[in-house]
Amino acid sequence: MSTPSERQSAEDRFAQVFGHLPAVVAYARRRGSTDPEAVGGETMAIAWRRLADVPVADPRPWLIATARHLVWEEWRRRSRTHAGPEPTADAGFRETGLDPDLERALRSLSYEEREAVLLVAWDDLTPAQAARCLGITAVAFRVRLHRARRRLRTALERTGIESSDLEMGHA
């Protein structure tokens, strides 16, 4: 049994984590979840059950990694329900309102490469945070992002988009 003050301490700690709920729901929505609010809620429920694992100072990589699994499993479950194929590079990607050329270019990336780009560009993670989210080293992430940007640029050039001003910087 715990004292009321201990419980309050745990809830205070969780409150800091819970403040990132909008970012988690937005992540799930961007990745095509059919119920992003449920993914956000379940992510937070897991965070509560594993609160000791969640780095309170910077919980977003942990939370998004958890949400990523939930969205992925949702996609797999949907595929099984509809007797569809195994997950492909198209899985977990919402294209609402995108420039068709940019959408095609993003779809031309592998799932891992696209996720690297989107974690930085849409989810506003730093490369170091994105690496933690994906469970890989910062160096490995930098390589993956570098390749993804190069491929993305090539794909956009193929679509005829003026991209001469698109310079590849450092990750």
Added chain:
Amino acid sequence: MNDILDRVRAANPVQPTSTGNPELFDRIVAGPGDPRMRGAGHSRRRWTIAAVAVALVAVGAGAGWAAVKEDPVSLFRSNPQMDGDPSGLWHQQVIPSSVRQVGSVVVPGAGRVRFWYGQTRQGGWCGALRMPDGGWLGTPGVGAGGIVPGCFPTRRQVNDQDQVYVLNGFDYGEDDIDLRDSGGGFWRITFGRVTGLRPAARVVDLVSGTSVPVTGGSLFVIALRDADPSAQLPVHLVAYDSAGRLVADDHRPLSKLR
């Protein structure tokens, strides 16, 4: 807009809303919390969350190990790492006759994980970790993260195009296995090659003391338990030859060992 990421950023289809959800907060903290956190173990009142979420928990990490069960030669031939540019560095083509199992590690709760290896016509190498049920780590839905199996250029080849790596005598990939939902641990598995001063006989992680044999003078696989996956696991890999001499140290450039 001078960076391609800026173009992607500008196309972000969803912005987070700033609204809180105090009811959800109350429902969650009413449930049993992390027993490691004193004070988080009570249940103030019962709550339920959408059925979809419950179902998602039921198929937690590890359930998808069987997502891809190709044979290793087919896996490397299809090479998920290939980037579609036939003249590019990542267009590595496996030499089928070179493909073989070169090592394995036992991960408690998961069983024996086997390291499959191959060489490529372009001078690179192929690597993949196979679960006991035949699934490949890093393929869709398998494990909690890590490198996608396939064929890679060497770190030296990468550096010839873009200085990314410190060449320290190691060239490896990483995958992980998350067994925490079933009461196990979170394991980081490193597999690859030692390209040190001389043929290696053992690879040792100086932090944990874990030691594994090296196959054929260069190939190794090592599993390290990570008590805190949210943080960077401290790892210090070194390789020794059969006489016990240091041949590679992943904290030092190879040039400093000579």
